[in-house]
Structure formats: C-alpha cells, structure tokens
Amino acid sequence: MQSQNISDIIEKYLKSILADAEHVEIRRSEIADLFNVVPSQINYVIKTRFTIQNGYLVESKRGGGGYIRIEKVNLLDDADVLDTLIQVIGDSITQRDAYAVVQSLYEDGVLNRREAQLILVATDRNTLAVNDRDLENSLRARIIIGILNHLRYES
Amino acid sequence: MQSQNISDIIEKYLKSILADAEHVEIRRSEIADLFNVVPSQINYVIKTRFTIQNGYLVESKRGGGGYIRIEKVNLLDDADVLDTLIQVIGDSITQRDAYAVVQSLYEDGVLNRREAQLILVATDRNTLAVNDRDLENSLRARIIIGILNHLRYES
DNA sequence: ATAATAATAGTCAATATTAGTCAAAGATAT
DNA sequence: ATATCTTTGACTAATATTGACTATTATTAT
Missing domain, CATH: 3.30.56.130 (Transcriptional regulator CtsR, winged HTH domain)
Structure with missing residues (x-):
C-alpha cells in the first residue's frame, strides 16, 4: 500500500x-x-x-x-500474443525464422499481404547488408519487435 | 498540443x-x-x-x-517519383528526413497510414539501436529504398 | 552605359534552450 | 547480505534563435 x-x-x-x-x-x-x-x-x-x-x-x-x-493508447486483444512472440524472438532472429513469424502473423490476420511483404523486405539480408551475421540477426529482431510493439495498439 | x-x-x-x-x-x-x-x-x-x-x-x-x-508538389504526378526519391535518399538518410519522405508518400497516397507507421517504426533510431550514426543512417536508407523498390515492382 | 546605392535573400557559426544517457551512489525489499 | 529500485548529476544530443557577414538583383545617379 x-x-x-x-x-x-x-x-x-x-x-x-x-x-x-x-x-x-x-x-x-x-x-x-x-x-x-x-x-x-x-x-x-x-x-x-x-x-x-x-x-x-x-x-x-x-x-x-x-x-x-x-x-x-488502446491495447488490442492480441497484445499478449504479441508478447509471446516478442519473447520468442528475443534479441536475434534469422531470416528464415523471421519469415515464419511474419507468415504466421499473416495467416492470423494480424498483417495483410502488403504489410507482411514490407516487413520481409525491411528485414531481408540484402536490405540490411551488414557483413556481420550476428548484427544482421539482432537488427532483424529489433525491427520485428519494434513492429510487433507497434501492432499492440490502434493508432 | x-x-x-x-x-x-x-x-x-x-x-x-x-x-x-x-x-x-x-x-x-x-x-x-x-x-x-x-x-x-x-x-x-x-x-x-x-x-x-x-x-x-x-x-x-x-x-x-x-x-x-x-x-x-505532388510526387505522384511525376512518373518517376520513386526514382527521384531514391536518388534524394542516396545511401544515407536521417530519421528526420525519413519521416518527411514517408509522410510525403502517405500524403500522396503511395502508402496508407498503417504502412507508413510500420516503415517509421522499422527505421526508428531506437529500433535500429546501433550506436554508430553513419551505420544507422545507411541502414535506414537501405530499408527505405528496399521498400520503395518493392513498391515499384508491385505496382 | 556604367557605377554607386538600395533592397532584398542566403550562409554560417555562436549561443540558447530544451531532452536523453549513463553510471555511481543511496535506499529499500527479500 | 544481496539484489533491485530510486535518486542524482555530469555529460551528451537535438533543436531553435540570433546576428554578423555575404551574395544577388533592382534602382538611381552620372
């Protein structure tokens, strides 16, 4: 108290x-x-x-x-689903795993096709183009987590 | 306010x-x-x-x-908006300029609100969280250009 | 015509006004 | 005791404001 x-x-x-x-x-x-x-x-x-x-x-x-x-802001219903995903991703994710995450968000209707594509482009290895695989994976994790955090609420 | x-x-x-x-x-x-x-x-x-x-x-x-x-100016009136923008961005762009670019694309109807937000989140300084300003700006440039090129290809 | 002067806008660096980061010290809870 | 949370302040970063100096163009005087 x-x-x-x-x-x-x-x-x-x-x-x-x-x-x-x-x-x-x-x-x-x-x-x-x-x-x-x-x-x-x-x-x-x-x-x-x-x-x-x-x-x-x-x-x-x-x-x-x-x-x-x-x-x-108003947190959406699937906010805790996002929490779980964020935990799973942690501070690093490969391009392959990122694809799976985005794909499942698309299938769940959290993202539409165009949005899913945008995220995949943004986190693509050739887009990030850093020489260091660890850095690449951690950047990808931060970008996806940032986006997931954004999806928690309606703007 | x-x-x-x-x-x-x-x-x-x-x-x-x-x-x-x-x-x-x-x-x-x-x-x-x-x-x-x-x-x-x-x-x-x-x-x-x-x-x-x-x-x-x-x-x-x-x-x-x-x-x-x-x-x-309305960037859509111009046939090669994206080319122009890509050229302006070059290989480095600040968060402030990126905001301006995304805002313009939104105003011109190239992106909807949600897509614009996604891109801003993906290229936010705190999302990228690299403590090298040059790297940050070049990552941002690659992400935005990657997305612009994707939009071109899509349409 | 040409030169001098007036009437504009542009640049740049110094200063002012904010907020952000980080790590150390202190306080509190387990 | 130790771990976690809070408080503090020195240092950093971003943005805004100001003014001295420069550049360009128009007008006037010779």
Whole structure:
C-alpha cells in the first residue's frame, strides 16, 4: 500500500491528468521543479512506468519549445500474443525464422499481404547488408519487435 | 498540443496558406516582422520544414521585389517519383528526413497510414539501436529504398 | 552605359534552450 | 547480505534563435 517514493507520486500525477485527457504534454524541467527532483528523474519515471506494454506512447522534442508528450493508447486483444512472440524472438532472429513469424502473423490476420511483404523486405539480408551475421540477426529482431510493439495498439 | 516554438508556428502559418493555394510567395522580412523574429529564421524554417523530402519546392529571388516562393508538389504526378526519391535518399538518410519522405508518400497516397507507421517504426533510431550514426543512417536508407523498390515492382 | 546605392535573400557559426544517457551512489525489499 | 529500485548529476544530443557577414538583383545617379 505504502510505496510513496517520489517516482510513484510523479507517476500518479501524470496518470491523473491522463484520466481526463487523451494525452499529457509536459516540459521536463517544469515537472522536475514541481516535484523537486532532477530532470532526468522524469525520464526514469517514464521509462519504468509509461511503457508500451502498459499502453503508453511517448514522444518528445528537444530545443526551444521542447516537450515530452505521453499518450494513452488502446491495447488490442492480441497484445499478449504479441508478447509471446516478442519473447520468442528475443534479441536475434534469422531470416528464415523471421519469415515464419511474419507468415504466421499473416495467416492470423494480424498483417495483410502488403504489410507482411514490407516487413520481409525491411528485414531481408540484402536490405540490411551488414557483413556481420550476428548484427544482421539482432537488427532483424529489433525491427520485428519494434513492429510487433507497434501492432499492440490502434493508432 | 501547443507548438511552443515560433518555428512551428511559422510552419503552420505557411502551411495554412498552402492548404488553399497552389503556392505561397512571401517577402522574408515581412514574415519575420509578423512573427517578431530575425529574417534568417525564415530560412531556418524553410530549410527544416519545407524540403523536397517534405514535398515542397522553394525558389527565391534577392534584390528589389525579392521573394521566397514555396510550392507543394505532388510526387505522384511525376512518373518517376520513386526514382527521384531514391536518388534524394542516396545511401544515407536521417530519421528526420525519413519521416518527411514517408509522410510525403502517405500524403500522396503511395502508402496508407498503417504502412507508413510500420516503415517509421522499422527505421526508428531506437529500433535500429546501433550506436554508430553513419551505420544507422545507411541502414535506414537501405530499408527505405528496399521498400520503395518493392513498391515499384508491385505496382 | 556604367557605377554607386538600395533592397532584398542566403550562409554560417555562436549561443540558447530544451531532452536523453549513463553510471555511481543511496535506499529499500527479500 | 544481496539484489533491485530510486535518486542524482555530469555529460551528451537535438533543436531553435540570433546576428554578423555575404551574395544577388533592382534602382538611381552620372
């Protein structure tokens, strides 16, 4: 019940805004000032509590007029199927296995034909064209996982 | 929500004119005065937000009666859009420029929203997660070009 | 015509204004 | 005790703003 560290408090503050609004847009230093913490703590709070797994999208911009924007998105029903796939893929996947993953997503109706093709092209060995097989496989894993994470919610 | 910085505001102002007109022709100092910025900021706005990757052509003239003219071009009107884009991309492209390119393709109906999102995710810096900026940019270029070539082949 | 001047826009580098990363130190939970 | 989570701050990166200087074109004076 009682874990009232400042990160939790900041989390609740942001979520209370998100309860009424589609998204919240902050200036990092303002929130840091408000709660008397260093600015980078805001990054910590976001990184640990506003993940895509929890249904939050975060975008930001630096420079004058910079901001951090947190948006609550609707997670889709097959979100946990995606979780499983993501775990299976891990941090490396061969082109062959990637094909199988994309194929099964297509068969399940998660992707249409054109989308499946796009992903296969993007993760093709000749597209990536790195000399290092390990790097190639880990890039492929990150690209596919990135896309799977994107498929969790409706935009 | 708010475009806090003045460059975004100027961008929106110009684009609002372009929403109704074929092109917009300005006197640099007038716009600078209007928004209370130095004239060279107009160049900054144009250079960062009205590039060919964004689908805009800019021409200008100095001297008395000088002007800057911005025109929105439709890449689909051109028979060899993809060739042009591929050439512009070359073997390296930043995330920002990639965003502009994908956005243009979306606006021109080459990609639908979901496809555009997939490509942006696949080429996002955090997805690629290589800590070598040159490698990152060249991977991004290969992925986008690979996809563009695939689109050409498909249609 | 030509030269001087005025009226534009362009470039570039310095500075300002944000946010991001990372690792060390501190606190808390198991 | 140890592992995990939180807090902090030094350093980095991205973007925006500004202004001095340059380049180009038009107009005016000779």
